[in-house]
Amino acid sequence: MSTSSNWTIIDNQLPVSDNEALESIFTVGNGYLGVRGSYEDDEISNQATTHGVFINGFYETAPIMYGEQAYGYPYERQSMISLPDATHIELLLDGLRVDRNNGTVSQNVRTLSLKTGLMTHSFTWEENLSKDKIRVSYTRLVSHTRKHILAMQVTVKPLNFKRAILTIKSTLDTNSLTVHHSNDPRVSDINPAVMLNHTTTLESQNAQLMGMAFPTQGSKLTTLIGVLHNIDGVIDQSTCTWQKQLLIDEKPITFEKYACYFDTREPHKNTVLTAVETELTQCQSDGFDQLKTEQTNYLTQFWRTSNLHIANDYNSNLQLESRFDLFQLLQSVGKDGRRGISAKGLSSTGYDGHYFWDTEIYIMPFFTMTQPKIARALLINRYHQLSKSIQHAKHLGYAGALFPWRTINGQESSAYFPASTAAVHINADIMFAVQQYFYFTNDHQFMHQYGLKMLVETSRFYLSYGNWDPDKGFVLNTVTGPDEYTALVNNNAYTNLMVKNQLEFLTTSFTLEQVTSLGVTSDEWHQFKLAAADMFIDQTGDLIGQDDSFLNKPKIELTKLKKRQFPLLLHFHPLYLYQHQVLKQADLILAIALMPYRFSKKQQQTNYDYYEPLTTHDSSLSRCAYAIAGSKLTDQKQFSKMLQLSFETDIEDSQHNTADGLHTASMGGTWLAILLGLVHIRATETKLILEPILPPQWDAYVVPITYHGSQLKLSVSKRGAIVTLLSGDPVVVELNGKQVTF
Amino acid sequence: MSTSSNWTIIDNQLPVSDNEALESIFTVGNGYLGVRGSYEDDEISNQATTHGVFINGFYETAPIMYGEQAYGYPYERQSMISLPDATHIELLLDGLRVDRNNGTVSQNVRTLSLKTGLMTHSFTWEENLSKDKIRVSYTRLVSHTRKHILAMQVTVKPLNFKRAILTIKSTLDTNSLTVHHSNDPRVSDINPAVMLNHTTTLESQNAQLMGMAFPTQGSKLTTLIGVLHNIDGVIDQSTCTWQKQLLIDEKPITFEKYACYFDTREPHKNTVLTAVETELTQCQSDGFDQLKTEQTNYLTQFWRTSNLHIANDYNSNLQLESRFDLFQLLQSVGKDGRRGISAKGLSSTGYDGHYFWDTEIYIMPFFTMTQPKIARALLINRYHQLSKSIQHAKHLGYAGALFPWRTINGQESSAYFPASTAAVHINADIMFAVQQYFYFTNDHQFMHQYGLKMLVETSRFYLSYGNWDPDKGFVLNTVTGPDEYTALVNNNAYTNLMVKNQLEFLTTSFTLEQVTSLGVTSDEWHQFKLAAADMFIDQTGDLIGQDDSFLNKPKIELTKLKKRQFPLLLHFHPLYLYQHQVLKQADLILAIALMPYRFSKKQQQTNYDYYEPLTTHDSSLSRCAYAIAGSKLTDQKQFSKMLQLSFETDIEDSQHNTADGLHTASMGGTWLAILLGLVHIRATETKLILEPILPPQWDAYVVPITYHGSQLKLSVSKRGAIVTLLSGDPVVVELNGKQVTF
Structure with missing residues (x-):
C-alpha cells in the first residue's frame, strides 16, 4: 500500500x-x-x-514584567x-x-x-x-x-x-x-x-x-x-x-x-x-549500528499499533503527511509521567516549550486510542500538577483545582489572564481526556489512583466558579472560551458543555462511595449532579450563541480584508476583535466535533454554516475541528479541503511559522479529524462505537485502534467497513449501529 | 465667619x-x-x-514591558x-x-x-x-x-x-x-x-x-x-x-x-x-516681600470667587478642609491650555503624573462654576490631544476620536487595556464637562473653535464602537465602566447614559449647519439622533443593572472581610472581582449624581440602596458620588458621613496613601458633593437652576457661583436661600422652582 x-x-x-x-x-x-x-x-x-x-x-x-501589575x-x-x-x-x-x-x-x-x-x-x-x-x-x-x-x-x-x-x-x-x-x-x-x-x-x-x-x-x-x-x-x-x-x-x-x-x-x-559516563561507554561499545537497529525495532512496534493507511488518496502527499505527523508526535511526547508535550514539541522554544490544553483535546486522543501507555503518562504528568492547581484555585479565590493555562512545572505562567487563567475550560478539557482514556482503556487503577482526585477537585472548582442564575440555571460567567478573539464573556457554550460533560462523567460513571475518601459529601455530590443538570446552554433555536452576547455583536467582513492582515491578532487590537463576531478558532464547533451526540443534525448544520464564515483559522487548531464537525454535513468537499490544509500545516508551512517550530496540536488534530470526522469513533465503558465513512476521493483506509487493551484494525473501503481483532481479548464493537463482539 | x-x-x-x-x-x-x-x-x-x-x-x-504583548x-x-x-x-x-x-x-x-x-x-x-x-x-x-x-x-x-x-x-x-x-x-x-x-x-x-x-x-x-x-x-x-x-x-x-x-x-x-536670568534678577530686585504681596493678592482674588463658607458645621474641621481642597486644586491645575491636572496634583509622581477622566468629572465643575478661565484652559488642553485621539481611535479600528485613558502628552499610556482603553466613557466624560462649561459660560466662541470638533469626533467614535441590537436598540458592548472591579462588559449603564447625554447635547444644543464644516452629513446627523434615542438603558424595573449581566453575579459578603483585605485590588485577583457583584467605586450611582433628572426618585432610592452595600469605596472617587446621590434620599446622615469622609481623604489620610500624593479628584469631588448634593445646581443655556437644602447639622453656608460671566452668591441658612448678584449682567436663576432674573 x-x-x-x-x-x-x-x-x-x-x-x-x-x-x-x-x-x-x-x-x-x-x-x-x-x-x-x-x-x-x-x-x-x-x-x-x-x-x-x-x-x-x-x-x-x-x-514576568507587567506594564501594569495586579494581585495574583x-x-x-x-x-x-x-x-x-x-x-x-x-x-x-x-x-x-x-x-x-x-x-x-x-x-x-x-x-x-x-x-x-x-x-x-x-x-x-x-x-x-x-x-x-x-x-x-x-x-x-x-x-x-x-x-x-x-x-x-x-x-x-x-x-x-x-x-x-x-x-x-x-x-x-x-x-x-x-x-x-x-x-x-x-x-x-x-x-x-x-x-x-x-x-x-x-x-x-x-x-x-x-x-x-x-x-x-x-x-x-x-x-x-x-x-x-x-x-x-x-x-x-x-x-x-x-x-x-x-x-x-x-x-x-x-x-x-x-x-x-x-x-x-x-x-x-x-x-x-557516572550515569553519563556509563551511557556513553555503552554506546561506544555497542556501536551506531546497534542503536540503529534498536531504533528501527522501536518504530516498527510503534507503527504496528499506530500506522494510518490511506489508499489512493486525492492528494499523493496525504499518506506521507499523516505519518510525518504521528512520527513527530511520538518524537515530542514525554513518556515518563513527568513531562508533557509542548506546543512546538522538541523542535523549538516557541510558546516557551509550554504545555497547553491542546495536549488533552488535540493530541491525547491519538495516544489514548493507539498508545495508551503514553496517554497514561501524559495524564500522570497532569496529576503531578494537581497540588499546584489546588493552590492556584485557592489563590484566585475558588475551591478545588484550576489547572494552569500554560506551564512547564505546574505553575501558571500566563502573563495575560483574560486569555489564559480565565479560560477555565482547561479543567474540563483535561477531564475529557481522562474520560476518553478511561473509556478506551478501562483502567480503573488509574482512575482510583489519579483520575478521580483530579475529577473531583476540578469539579469543585466549577461549583465554586459558577453560580445559579434564577433565569438561566447554573452559569459560568466571566470566562474565555477556546476562541481567543473573545474574552471574559458569560456562558461560553463550549465551556458550559464541557463542564456539563465532566460533571455527568463524574456522577454517572462513579458513585458517591468511590469519592467519599476524597472528602465528597452527599450534599456536594448532589450539587455536582444539580450543576450538570442545570448547566445553562442556550438552545432556544438551533443556532447556539458562542456566549451570552456573541450573536448580537457586529461582524467583520473577513472577505474584504487583505491577506497580509492575517492572523488578525497581529494586525488588530484585542478590543476590536472582542467587539466583533470573529473567531480565531473553532469554539462551539469544537464542542460539536468532540460531542456530536449532544447536538441534533440540524443544530450541527446550522451552527457550522453560521460560524464557518466568521472563523479566520488564525489558530492552527481550528481547521481540524471544522473538518470533523463538517464531515457528516452536506459539504463533503469542505472536509477534504480542510483535512488537506490541516495536514499541510508544517509540511507546507501554511501558517508561515514552522521556522518557529512544529505544530504538535495541529498534528494531533489532523489524526483526530480522521478518527472523529471519518471513523466517528466513540468509546463508552462497555463498547467501542464506530460509524466510518469513506471520502469519495479515497479508495480505502485502515486505522489501528486499541480498546480495553485489545488491538483492533478498522479497514474501510468502497466495499464497506471491517473490524479485525489483531490481539487481546474480545471486545464489543458497535459498527454502524450493529453491535458485535470481536 | x-x-x-x-x-x-x-x-x-x-x-x-x-x-x-x-x-x-x-x-x-x-x-x-x-x-x-x-x-x-x-x-x-x-x-x-x-x-x-x-x-x-x-x-x-x-x-512599557508587557508580560504578553499584543497588537496596538x-x-x-x-x-x-x-x-x-x-x-x-x-x-x-x-x-x-x-x-x-x-x-x-x-x-x-x-x-x-x-x-x-x-x-x-x-x-x-x-x-x-x-x-x-x-x-x-x-x-x-x-x-x-x-x-x-x-x-x-x-x-x-x-x-x-x-x-x-x-x-x-x-x-x-x-x-x-x-x-x-x-x-x-x-x-x-x-x-x-x-x-x-x-x-x-x-x-x-x-x-x-x-x-x-x-x-x-x-x-x-x-x-x-x-x-x-x-x-x-x-x-x-x-x-x-x-x-x-x-x-x-x-x-x-x-x-x-x-x-x-x-x-x-x-x-x-x-x-x-536669558529667560531664567531675567526672572531671577527680577525677583532679587523685587524682594521676597513683593512676591508675598503678589501671592496674597492673587489668592484674595481667588477666594473672592471660590470660597465656600460653612457656618457652625457639625465638624469643626470641615471649613478648613474644604478650603484646603480648593487651595490645593488651584495649586495643581494647569492654566495655560497645555497642561491638565494630574491625579496627584504636583505633590507626587503617583499615577505617573497622568491626567485621567477625573479631571472632567470630578475636578472641572469647581473651576467651571467659579474659575471658568481655568476650566477653559483645561478643555483646551484636551483639544490639543484631539489629533492623537483621532489616530488612537483609527489605530483601534474605529472612526472619530477616543481620548486616552491616562496620559501626559496625549498618547494613551495605559498598560492594561481592559481597565483603560476599554473605558470608552472617557469621551462622554470630557463632553459632559464641555456641556457644563458651555451652559455655565455661554462661551460660544469656545464651542465654535474647540468644543464642537471634540464633540463631533467623540460622537463619531461611539457610532462606530456601538451597534444596533435588534432586541435592545443601540448598544455599547465590551466596555469598562468607572467601576474597575468589572471589565469588558456589555452596556455599562453609566457609559450608555453618558453617551446618550452627549449625543443629545450635540443634536439639541447645536444644528447640523453648525457642524457641516466638520464633515457631518445629514445622514450622520440622523445617526447621532437615532443612537441617542435608541440607546439601550435597561429600565425594566427601578433597579438598573450596572451592565447586562451584573445583577446575576454572586455577591461578596464585604462585611465578613477583614479590614486589611481592603482595598480589594491589592488582595484579590481581578478575575475574582470581575466575577462578583462588588464595586470599587460608584458607577451607576455616579450617573445618578451627575444627572439626577434622568431618574425617578424611586429609581434613585432603589439603586442607592442596592449598590451602596456592594461598594468598597476602594477608589477615593467613590464616596462623593454616593454623598450626592444620597443627599435627597431618606438617609441624610449618610450624606453627612460620606461628605465628611470625603473631605478627610488627605487631611486624615483615610486611604493610607497620602504619602504618595494628594487626591485631587477627591478634592474636586468633595466640592462637587456640596454643589450637586446640597445646592443641587444645574445650568442650562438660558438659566441657572438651584434647589438648595441645608443639612440639619449646619447653620448656614455660602457658595459663590459664576454663571454666564456674572458673579453670584448663594446663601443658604435656616431662614431660606438667597441669591445675590455680586457683579456682571443680570442672569436668570430658577431658585427652588421659582424663576427670577437677578
Missing part, C-alpha cells in the same frame, strides 16, 4: 524553501531529547539557521531553553575547511526516515583549486531506547583522489545559543547564552569524554552533557573540542559521535557524571 | 503622623511648578522623607519626574551643623496658609555643648504670578548668645532624586536619578547664579533650573552649592533664595538661559 517515498521526508522535494522551517521539520527526538535538523556545519551553505537541542521540561525562569498575577515566566549543540562537526581536507568558500557544494540532501527514525544529511564537495571531491554523509538519531542519547555517524568518501589529510573538529557547540527577538507573543525571548557564564567542565575519568554541566540560574536545574567518539582524538576540555587527523586514501572514512544529555532530575544510581 | 485657624494648616495639630503624608499636604505650587512640603534640611529629624519638585507635564518616557498596545510609558530640589539649605553654627545630632530640636512647626499661599517651617535648636539656642524660620512660596519661581526666605534668630559664626550652605539638591519601588500599580517607578548623568551646568554671565540643565532622554525635554540668592556667596557651580559665612550677634539674620524652573517648551524671547 505504501511506497518508499511515503516513509521518507526529503529536503528539496518539499515546497518549503525556508531552511529554518526545514530545521523544524527534520527534528529528531524521543520525547525527552529533541534536536533540530540543522546542518552539522553551517558553513556549507549561507542559509539562515536556528540550531536547537532541547530537553522536554528543562526550563529557565525569569520574572503569575510572577515567573518559565521557558524551555536551548542547550549546547553536540551535532557540530567541521571537516577539513588538506587543511581547507569543507565549506562553501573553499569549494562547491552539490547534491545536498536531507532526509528523515519515518521507519528508521534516522535523519541524514549528505552532500558532495569539490575543492576549488585541486578539484578534489568528496561525498560527506551524516546520519543522526535520538534514541527511543536510550532516552539521553544523541548519536551520529559520519562517512567521508573520496570520489576522485588518492590521498589527502582529513581533519575532523567535533565540538559541543555553544555559539548557537542566541535567541531571536520578536514582537510576536508566540515566540520566546529568554536568552540561554547568559547561562554559559555558569557552565563547568565535566571532569571525567575517561580522558576522551568531554562535556559540561549547564545549570540554569532561576529554576536551579542542571543538565550534564557528555560527548564521546568511537575513536580517540585530541581533546580540548575548555572549548569542548575533539580533533582528529586521518589519512584518507581511496576508501571512505567513517566515525561515530555520541552525546548524552542528562538532567539532574532524571533518576540515577551513582553520580550524574 | 471664619477664624484664623480655618485658613491655616498646622503640622502636629493634624492627626497624620506620617511625615511623607504631611509632605504631600504641605505642597506649594501654582499649577506649573509644585514643591512638596519637605524640610529644608532632613537632618533636623529622623522622619522618613520623600522630596519632590515637579513641573506639570514634564515627563520622561520608558518602554501602547509602547511607551510617560512619567512625570522629580526635579532637582532647590529648597535644600543647611545651617551651621560655629561650624556645627544645625541638626538633631549636634543639638536638640524643639517647637518644630510647619504651617500652610491658605490665604497667603506661604508654607513656613520653624524650629528651635539648642546646641548640645554650648547650649547656644536659635530659632530658625523658613518661609517658601511657589508664585502664582511668576509661574517659574520658587522663593524662600530664611530667618535665624539667636535666642541666648551674643556672637557666633553662622554658615549657610544652600544647594540645588539632587540627592533626593531616588524613587520608591513598589508593587502597588498606582505608584510610579521611572527613576530620575539616572538622568543626572546627562545634566550640564548653567553658564550664566551672573557669577552668583548657579544651576543646571536637566534633560530627559526618552521624551527629549529639558528643564533649566537656576538659583540666585539675595546676598553674594561663594559658588561651586559643579555641585550647585552656594555658601556664606556670617557673623551672628543678637539680631536675627534673614536671607532669601530664588529658584527658577523653566522647561524648554515654555515661550521665551531670547535663550532659555
Whole structure:
C-alpha cells in the first residue's frame, strides 16, 4: 500500500524553501531529547539557521514584567531553553575547511526516515583549486531506547583522489545559543547564552569524554552533557573540542559521535557524571549500528499499533503527511509521567516549550486510542500538577483545582489572564481526556489512583466558579472560551458543555462511595449532579450563541480584508476583535466535533454554516475541528479541503511559522479529524462505537485502534467497513449501529 | 465667619503622623511648578522623607514591558519626574551643623496658609555643648504670578548668645532624586536619578547664579533650573552649592533664595538661559516681600470667587478642609491650555503624573462654576490631544476620536487595556464637562473653535464602537465602566447614559449647519439622533443593572472581610472581582449624581440602596458620588458621613496613601458633593437652576457661583436661600422652582 517515498521526508522535494522551517521539520527526538535538523556545519551553505537541542521540561525562569501589575498575577515566566549543540562537526581536507568558500557544494540532501527514525544529511564537495571531491554523509538519531542519547555517524568518501589529510573538529557547540527577538507573543525571548557564564567542565575519568554541566540560574536545574567518539582524538576540555587527523586514501572514512544529555532530575544510581559516563561507554561499545537497529525495532512496534493507511488518496502527499505527523508526535511526547508535550514539541522554544490544553483535546486522543501507555503518562504528568492547581484555585479565590493555562512545572505562567487563567475550560478539557482514556482503556487503577482526585477537585472548582442564575440555571460567567478573539464573556457554550460533560462523567460513571475518601459529601455530590443538570446552554433555536452576547455583536467582513492582515491578532487590537463576531478558532464547533451526540443534525448544520464564515483559522487548531464537525454535513468537499490544509500545516508551512517550530496540536488534530470526522469513533465503558465513512476521493483506509487493551484494525473501503481483532481479548464493537463482539 | 485657624494648616495639630503624608499636604505650587512640603534640611529629624519638585507635564518616557504583548498596545510609558530640589539649605553654627545630632530640636512647626499661599517651617535648636539656642524660620512660596519661581526666605534668630559664626550652605539638591519601588500599580517607578548623568551646568554671565540643565532622554525635554540668592556667596557651580559665612550677634539674620524652573517648551524671547536670568534678577530686585504681596493678592482674588463658607458645621474641621481642597486644586491645575491636572496634583509622581477622566468629572465643575478661565484652559488642553485621539481611535479600528485613558502628552499610556482603553466613557466624560462649561459660560466662541470638533469626533467614535441590537436598540458592548472591579462588559449603564447625554447635547444644543464644516452629513446627523434615542438603558424595573449581566453575579459578603483585605485590588485577583457583584467605586450611582433628572426618585432610592452595600469605596472617587446621590434620599446622615469622609481623604489620610500624593479628584469631588448634593445646581443655556437644602447639622453656608460671566452668591441658612448678584449682567436663576432674573 505504501511506497518508499511515503516513509521518507526529503529536503528539496518539499515546497518549503525556508531552511529554518526545514530545521523544524527534520527534528529528531524521543520525547525527552529533541534536536533540530540543522546542518552539522553551517558553513556549507549561507542559509539562515536556528540550531536547537532541547530537553522536554528543562526550563529557565525569569520574572514576568507587567506594564501594569495586579494581585495574583503569575510572577515567573518559565521557558524551555536551548542547550549546547553536540551535532557540530567541521571537516577539513588538506587543511581547507569543507565549506562553501573553499569549494562547491552539490547534491545536498536531507532526509528523515519515518521507519528508521534516522535523519541524514549528505552532500558532495569539490575543492576549488585541486578539484578534489568528496561525498560527506551524516546520519543522526535520538534514541527511543536510550532516552539521553544523541548519536551520529559520519562517512567521508573520496570520489576522485588518492590521498589527502582529513581533519575532523567535533565540538559541543555553544555559539548557537542566541535567541531571536520578536514582537510576536508566540515566540520566546529568554536568552540561554547568559547561562554559559555558569557552565563547568565535566571532569571525567575517561580522558576522551568531554562535556559540561549547564545549570540554569532561576529554576536551579542542571543538565550534564557528555560527548564521546568511537575513536580517540585530541581533546580540548575548555572549548569542548575533539580533533582528529586521518589519512584518507581511496576508501571512505567513517566515525561515530555520541552525546548524552542528562538532567539532574532524571533518576540515577551513582553520580550524574557516572550515569553519563556509563551511557556513553555503552554506546561506544555497542556501536551506531546497534542503536540503529534498536531504533528501527522501536518504530516498527510503534507503527504496528499506530500506522494510518490511506489508499489512493486525492492528494499523493496525504499518506506521507499523516505519518510525518504521528512520527513527530511520538518524537515530542514525554513518556515518563513527568513531562508533557509542548506546543512546538522538541523542535523549538516557541510558546516557551509550554504545555497547553491542546495536549488533552488535540493530541491525547491519538495516544489514548493507539498508545495508551503514553496517554497514561501524559495524564500522570497532569496529576503531578494537581497540588499546584489546588493552590492556584485557592489563590484566585475558588475551591478545588484550576489547572494552569500554560506551564512547564505546574505553575501558571500566563502573563495575560483574560486569555489564559480565565479560560477555565482547561479543567474540563483535561477531564475529557481522562474520560476518553478511561473509556478506551478501562483502567480503573488509574482512575482510583489519579483520575478521580483530579475529577473531583476540578469539579469543585466549577461549583465554586459558577453560580445559579434564577433565569438561566447554573452559569459560568466571566470566562474565555477556546476562541481567543473573545474574552471574559458569560456562558461560553463550549465551556458550559464541557463542564456539563465532566460533571455527568463524574456522577454517572462513579458513585458517591468511590469519592467519599476524597472528602465528597452527599450534599456536594448532589450539587455536582444539580450543576450538570442545570448547566445553562442556550438552545432556544438551533443556532447556539458562542456566549451570552456573541450573536448580537457586529461582524467583520473577513472577505474584504487583505491577506497580509492575517492572523488578525497581529494586525488588530484585542478590543476590536472582542467587539466583533470573529473567531480565531473553532469554539462551539469544537464542542460539536468532540460531542456530536449532544447536538441534533440540524443544530450541527446550522451552527457550522453560521460560524464557518466568521472563523479566520488564525489558530492552527481550528481547521481540524471544522473538518470533523463538517464531515457528516452536506459539504463533503469542505472536509477534504480542510483535512488537506490541516495536514499541510508544517509540511507546507501554511501558517508561515514552522521556522518557529512544529505544530504538535495541529498534528494531533489532523489524526483526530480522521478518527472523529471519518471513523466517528466513540468509546463508552462497555463498547467501542464506530460509524466510518469513506471520502469519495479515497479508495480505502485502515486505522489501528486499541480498546480495553485489545488491538483492533478498522479497514474501510468502497466495499464497506471491517473490524479485525489483531490481539487481546474480545471486545464489543458497535459498527454502524450493529453491535458485535470481536 | 471664619477664624484664623480655618485658613491655616498646622503640622502636629493634624492627626497624620506620617511625615511623607504631611509632605504631600504641605505642597506649594501654582499649577506649573509644585514643591512638596519637605524640610529644608532632613537632618533636623529622623522622619522618613520623600522630596519632590515637579513641573506639570514634564515627563520622561520608558518602554512599557508587557508580560504578553499584543497588537496596538501602547509602547511607551510617560512619567512625570522629580526635579532637582532647590529648597535644600543647611545651617551651621560655629561650624556645627544645625541638626538633631549636634543639638536638640524643639517647637518644630510647619504651617500652610491658605490665604497667603506661604508654607513656613520653624524650629528651635539648642546646641548640645554650648547650649547656644536659635530659632530658625523658613518661609517658601511657589508664585502664582511668576509661574517659574520658587522663593524662600530664611530667618535665624539667636535666642541666648551674643556672637557666633553662622554658615549657610544652600544647594540645588539632587540627592533626593531616588524613587520608591513598589508593587502597588498606582505608584510610579521611572527613576530620575539616572538622568543626572546627562545634566550640564548653567553658564550664566551672573557669577552668583548657579544651576543646571536637566534633560530627559526618552521624551527629549529639558528643564533649566537656576538659583540666585539675595546676598553674594561663594559658588561651586559643579555641585550647585552656594555658601556664606556670617557673623551672628543678637539680631536675627534673614536671607532669601530664588529658584527658577523653566522647561524648554515654555515661550521665551531670547535663550532659555536669558529667560531664567531675567526672572531671577527680577525677583532679587523685587524682594521676597513683593512676591508675598503678589501671592496674597492673587489668592484674595481667588477666594473672592471660590470660597465656600460653612457656618457652625457639625465638624469643626470641615471649613478648613474644604478650603484646603480648593487651595490645593488651584495649586495643581494647569492654566495655560497645555497642561491638565494630574491625579496627584504636583505633590507626587503617583499615577505617573497622568491626567485621567477625573479631571472632567470630578475636578472641572469647581473651576467651571467659579474659575471658568481655568476650566477653559483645561478643555483646551484636551483639544490639543484631539489629533492623537483621532489616530488612537483609527489605530483601534474605529472612526472619530477616543481620548486616552491616562496620559501626559496625549498618547494613551495605559498598560492594561481592559481597565483603560476599554473605558470608552472617557469621551462622554470630557463632553459632559464641555456641556457644563458651555451652559455655565455661554462661551460660544469656545464651542465654535474647540468644543464642537471634540464633540463631533467623540460622537463619531461611539457610532462606530456601538451597534444596533435588534432586541435592545443601540448598544455599547465590551466596555469598562468607572467601576474597575468589572471589565469588558456589555452596556455599562453609566457609559450608555453618558453617551446618550452627549449625543443629545450635540443634536439639541447645536444644528447640523453648525457642524457641516466638520464633515457631518445629514445622514450622520440622523445617526447621532437615532443612537441617542435608541440607546439601550435597561429600565425594566427601578433597579438598573450596572451592565447586562451584573445583577446575576454572586455577591461578596464585604462585611465578613477583614479590614486589611481592603482595598480589594491589592488582595484579590481581578478575575475574582470581575466575577462578583462588588464595586470599587460608584458607577451607576455616579450617573445618578451627575444627572439626577434622568431618574425617578424611586429609581434613585432603589439603586442607592442596592449598590451602596456592594461598594468598597476602594477608589477615593467613590464616596462623593454616593454623598450626592444620597443627599435627597431618606438617609441624610449618610450624606453627612460620606461628605465628611470625603473631605478627610488627605487631611486624615483615610486611604493610607497620602504619602504618595494628594487626591485631587477627591478634592474636586468633595466640592462637587456640596454643589450637586446640597445646592443641587444645574445650568442650562438660558438659566441657572438651584434647589438648595441645608443639612440639619449646619447653620448656614455660602457658595459663590459664576454663571454666564456674572458673579453670584448663594446663601443658604435656616431662614431660606438667597441669591445675590455680586457683579456682571443680570442672569436668570430658577431658585427652588421659582424663576427670577437677578
